[in-house]
Amino acid sequence: MCPCRVLDTEQPGYSRCCQPFHLGRASGSPVPDTAEELMRSRYSAFVLGLSDYLLRTWHETTRPADLELDQQTRWEGLVIDSTRSGGATANRGVVEFTAHYSQAGLGGQQHEVSTFVRENGAWFYLDAL
Structure with missing residues (x-):
């Protein structure tokens, strides 16, 4: 199963779900x-430590110069609460x-409302509300 946990039986694994996005244009x-x-693909990138994809x-207007992922965090599941547009x-x-x-044996959750924009046919993460 893909880390983003898409339950679509047509795309049961990472190689047919998020991996093609991670490979790049x-x-x-x-x-x-x-x-x-x-x-979903960005969540999978966090799970897999793919900072280059992130x-x-x-x-470009909100992207940091670099990104160091916390290797001690183990991502365990994603729930899409809602989408607008x-x-x-x-x-x-x-x-x-x-x-x-x-993290360190303690469970937690990150709740976020993320904004995305599409430019020249590609979606980008902009920011979190």
């Missing part, structure tokens, strides 16, 4: 069609989610 791989797809999909024909979208994790 240069390889001819597809890009996410919706803000939610980008959110930076590549972060909008962000469909295949939209240019802006909002995805509310809860990501569950454990």
Whole structure:
């Protein structure tokens, strides 16, 4: 199963879900069609420690110069609470989610309302409300 836990039986594993997005445009791989797809692929990138993908999909106006992921955090599940706009024909979208994790044996969750924009056919994470 993909780390983003899409339960679609047509895409049961990472290689058919988020991995093609992680491989990037240069390889001819597809890009996410919706803000939610980008959110899911970014969550999977956090799980897998793919900071280069996270930076590549972060909008240039809010992207940090570098990103150091906490190796002690174990991401354990993603729940999409809601989406607003962000469909295949939209240019802006909002995805509310809860990501569950454990760190030093203690469980926690990160709740966020994230804003996404699409430019030149590609979705980017902009910021969190």
